[in-house]
Amino acid sequence: MTEQGEAAPAGDAAPERHAPTVSELFWGFLSAGVSGFGGVLPFARRMIVEKRRWLTAEEFTDLWSLCQFLPGPNIVNMSIALGLRYRGLPGALAGALGLLGAPFFIMVGVGALYMRFGSVPQVKSVLAGISAVAAGLVLAMAIKMANTPRVRSWMALFAVLAFTAIAIARLPLATVLAVLAPMSIVAAWLRMRSALARTTGDGR
């Protein structure tokens, strides 16, 4: 839903794609993983499309939309799907372990420091500051996602319903999705059909 893939230069004149080896997959995702502050996607995209040329911009957008669609963390799915495409199971493992390995231990270190020093007054003050900022980062992400053509329509009603059910009524996510997702998908389906009928005209 963060459609960054559209900014692709139209002249893909040199599609000299490079098929990564297992170790290139590992190190490539490792570098994207540890340089990704506040979200790895832009870093991963730069690495995969611009620097290492594993995929064209269009292929990246395609694969990314699949990874968003499947359950689970999108970027982890991306490392699996890309590794699989080029090197099968070893490639998928290399991509995912490269992506998650180092940040996992960094997070454990951060967690240990938090447990040790989290209640020191100065640390509390710093945490209050970055918590306010982090809430703003998530809010901006939500607004960016809302501001796409397929949500900026009466489909937004379903966003409002989902928000109310989760944030205000505090209902379990599984329940909310089981009820709302099918309705939302049917609505999208009907909207597609009516759009199609309009473009093809009445010549039937």
Next chain:
Amino acid sequence: MSPMSPTSEWHTLYQLGVDFLGFSMLAIGGAISTLAEMHRTVVDQHGWMTAGEFAELVALSQAAPGPNILVVTLIGYRVAGLAGAFVATTAMCLPTSIITFAVAGVWQRFRDAPLRIAIEAGLAPMTVGLMLASSYLLVRAADQSIAAYVATAVTALVMLFTRINPLWLIGAGAVAGLAGLI
């Protein structure tokens, strides 16, 4: 942490595994969209931490390098130490990775199938609703003063209208916090 008996420790790890496996399966359009559900489970249901601590862990995960999803590593660590971090991370990433591995090749062939397009278009507003719910809960937990609300709003505006690296904003928030402004 309070000393736990081995059985209750195992029980906690088991519970973490089951919960985070559930979050991963419901993570449509990105894992951050399940933050509200994590909050409901970890804070409201199990009482493993306060809402304020939850917001602090989310903030730390954004300040540290790595995929945003590794907030689950931090939550797992806070709840049950290194084993908890490992269980939460694995439960969140492994089963869905296996699904991706199994269907990625096949599903590409249905790229232009109308049903797939309808499903994606129908799930998009769900994701937006979940993200808004997550940010609503984070704002309520994190912002205890007018200044904090202002910092949140300024951050969101800067992220929407500039291409600045968010790390600068986190740094600014840390300094403002230390100076007692937030």
